[in-house]
Amino acid sequence: MARTPPALLSPADQERRRALSLMKTVALGALVFMAVLFVVAFTLQERYPWLDYVRAAAEGGMVGALADWFAVTALFRHPLGIPIPHTAIIPNRKDEIGRTLGEFVETNFLSEEVVRTKLDSLSIATSVGRWLTDPEPSAQGQTHAQRVISEGATMATGVLNALSDDDVNGIIEDLARTHLIMPEWGPPLGGWLERIVASGAHHGAVDMAAENVAAWLEGNHAAFDGLVSRRLPTWVPSLAHRLVDDTIYNEAVRFVAAVRADPDHPARHAIDAYLERLADGLQHDPATIGRLEDSKIAVFDSPRVRELAAAAWNTAKTGLLTALADPDSGLRTRATAALVDVGGRLRTDAALQRRVDDWVGQGAVFLVSRYRHDIASIITDTVERWDPAETTEKIELMVGRDLQYIRLNGTIVGALAGLAIFTIAHAFLG
Structure with a gap:
């Protein structure tokens, strides 16, 4: 399986890859150590009988290490490139894993009970009010309320600039014709x-x-x-x-x-x-x-009336764009003051807090109950679009380091098991 070049990995994935490589080296080192120990003990056991116990422990350690290496490797690829049945599980069952993961998230995380319980434990209105009324400027040199208005002004400016004057004039004319x-x-x-x-x-x-x-x-x-x-x-x-x-x-x-x-x-x-x-x-x-x-x-x-309507729109648009672009304009100043006032009420008005929290809770529950399958399908669809090799590498980077501990533990447990079995057999059978 081709590996993703390090330059294409995120910093977090690069760190995970280094940790995974280190643990693979440690696990392989444990297997090599057991193999060397076995060779030494097997060679010298007739001269030093106590080395029988070391050989038994080394045998068990190698068996445990190889068994766990096979089990871990079979998750991600065919061991030694041999297409053994029920190996390379993740790349071969990628789509099924994606569907299962999506169903798991939908059932256990996007249920109405989970969402309502979580929202009930949060005081959203109070938190939003405290955030809006925070007088300390952020990293951009603005208070949170000013930041919200600034972002809103940017969005409104984009919308106004995207509007076609001919289209707006046409809409105004249609509305006037329909209603006037x-x-x-x-x-x-x-x-x-x-x-x-x-x-x-x-x-x-x-x-x-x-x-x-x-x-x-x-x-x-x-x-x-x-x-x-x-x-x-x-x-x-x-x-x-x-x-x-x-x-x-x-x-x-x-x-x-x-x-x-x-x-x-x-x-x-x-x-x-x-x-x-x-x-x-x-x-x-x-x-x-x-x-x-x-x-x-x-x-x-009358053409003159149409010209006046177009001029009125152009004047209003120019005035809005100018006011939105100026941080000290009356429009943005009053909007910021109004937003801070709303934040203050959210902090102090208990009745308003209850209403807002209830609205947010009902809205979230409605969205989850109606669209949770669509939300969970994002996971399924995303995994289905992934390349099998890419999927395997992503999952291996996330959990591979812990799986290498299984190999290391298998080496240790196998050595202890081999030593225990040989000791019991030697004690009872001679």
Whole structure:
């Protein structure tokens, strides 16, 4: 099996490979030691009878070492390259191992009981609140709240930059057409106007209009010069011209003053009657409703209105991008303050803590109950995509060092067992 070049391994895997190589050397050294010991004892046992015990221990040690070497090696590859049945278990049963591991995780780690029990032992709301209100800056020179807003600003900036202005304008136009142009305005607008007139809420608007007209008249006396007199015959004296214009102006001033002073002025009643007729026509007169709809369509289909909508979007987008890019902008400052305020409430408000913890728990349980098979399938799918050699190496790097201890222990236990068996046999059988 080809080994992964060290440069392609993570630092942790490189360290595991060194530890595994060291333990393989130790286990092999123990086997060699037992073999040398056996040769020495076997050669000299007739001269030194006590070496029979050493030979028996060395025999048992070699048998144990070889047996455990075979067992450990059979997990990852064919011993000595010989395709012995039931060897190279991991590469041959990789997919089954992946499925079994996925089922194990799904059953024992992604169950509702396990997740709920773990979340119940944590005070998520309090921890989040304490984290958000921590005033100490992080390694980036920002508090946690500022960091959250900074990352959110980066994401929002990316979204805004990714948006096509034409697409946004199209969406705005579609929304306007669906919610503004297509619905009929007349009846709801007429009902709204009818309620305003019935409640007298329009009287303030009439008063403001009368005040504005009076103010305009006061500052625009010259606008009446020649307003009527220019239509008089040429033989009328110029003094009469001035008198006519002044009379018209003074009557207008007196009329507006009378409207302002008298809440029961006929002009006010005329306005009320007109608004009542207009409200009724907007609700029930097809001709009035049609004129309003024609005017509405003409306004919204105007290229100028579309240009204004596009300009409004571009202005809003530019303003948002500028505010998001500036750490000291009002938008980010207020967002940070709001986030810190939320963190403070999470730390001190017990009722809010319970609600948040309950929401998180319910959400986690819902996700686990609905998607735990999909989550666990990540393990199965990942293992299935692995190359058998790669899978074998990954697993061997994780557990191989401990398995080499089995070889070492097998050598020691085999030596002790061989010595015990020989001693008992020699004692009883001679």
